Every structure is written in C-alpha cells, then in structure tokens.
Amino acid sequence: MKYLSLLALMATAGFAQDFQAQYDQCVKDNGPINNGVVDYCAGTVADSADKAIKAKVKAIAKTIAADNSEEAAEDFTRFEDNWRQYRDQLCNYKGYYVGSPMYAYCPMEENIAHLAVLEELGF
Numbered sequence: 001m002k003y004l005s006l007l008a009l010m011a012t013a014g015f016a017q018d019f020q021a022q023y024d025q026c027v028k029d030n031g032p033i034n035n036g037v038v039d040y041c042a043g044t045v046a047d048s049a050d051k052a053i054k055a056k057v058k059a060i061a062k063t064i065a066a067d068n069s070e071e072a073a074e075d076f077t078r079f080e081d082n083w084r085q086y087r088d089q090l091c092n093y094k095g096y097y098v099g100s101p102m103y104a105y106c107p108m109e110e111n112i113a114h115l116a117v118l119e120e121l122g123f
Contacts, residue, residue, distance in 0.1 A: 019045050019048065019049055019108070019112045020112075022044075022045050022048065023041050023042060023045045023108065026040070026041035026044060026045070027041050035099075035100055035101050038101040038104065038105055039100070039101060039103070039104045040104075042101070042104035042105040042107075042108040043104040043107075043108075045108045046104060046107040046108035046111050049108065049111035049112050049115055050107075050111050052115055053111060053114060053115050053118065056115065056118045056119070056123075057080055057118065059123060060076065060118065060121065060123040061073065061076065061077075063123045064076055064123075083114060087106075087107060087110040087111070087114070090106065090110065091103060091106035091107050091110065094106045
C-alpha cells in the first residue's frame with residue numbers, strides 16, 4: 001500500500017512539474033515578466049490544467065457509474081461543484097487583496113493542486 005501511495009505522489013509531482021514548466025516557458029517566451037505576462041501565462045496553464053481536470057472527472061464519473069452507485073455519483077458531483085465554487089471564491093479573494101495577477105495565477109495553482117487530489121483518488 002505504501003508503494004502505491006508513493007507512486008501516486010510521484011505521479012502527482014509530475015503533473016505539478018509539467019504545468020509549472022509550461023508556465024515557466026511561457027514567461028520566458030513572453031518576458032520580461034509583468035502583470036500582463038503573468039495573466040496570460042497563468043491563464044493559459046490554468047486552462048490546460050482545467051481540461052485535464054475535466055477529463056479526469058469524466059473518467060472518475062464513468063467508473064462510479066459502472067459501480068451502479070447513484071449516491072456515490074451524486075456525492076462526487078457535489079464534491080466537484082463545491083470545489084469549483086471554493087476555487088472561484090478563493091481566487092476572487094486573492095485577486096482583490098493580493099493583486100490582479102492572482103486572478104489568473106490562483107486558478108492555475110488551485111487547478112494543479114486539484115488535479116493532484118483527483119489522481120490520489122486512484123481511479
């Protein structure tokens with residue numbers, strides 16, 4: 001079991017590194033860094049991570065449906081809806097209080113972290 005957990009953690013770290021590398025390359029390609037570059041690059045990576053989330057959610061939902069567990073499917077749907085609301089509220093707060101680059105950077109960070117959580121579920 002510890003081995004599987006370690007593998008999941010390593011895969012999760014890979015996702016974060018891949019997305020971070022995309023962001024870093026975008027900043028390098030569009031620098032010097034400023035609010036516009038952060039907004040563009042973080043927004044692009046956030047969108048990529050969100051597409052990966054949607055694909056993972058679809059796969060998980062398919063697995064849950066195959067188990068014929070309506071209650072589990074509803075719980076998962078609520079979990080995903082609540083997470084999206086949490087992300088949006090958190091990032092609005094950070095954007096307002098930290099500064100405008102957070103409106104794009106925060107969703108990028110949160111999407112990458114959420115993808116890791118979905119991977120840890122093991123579906």
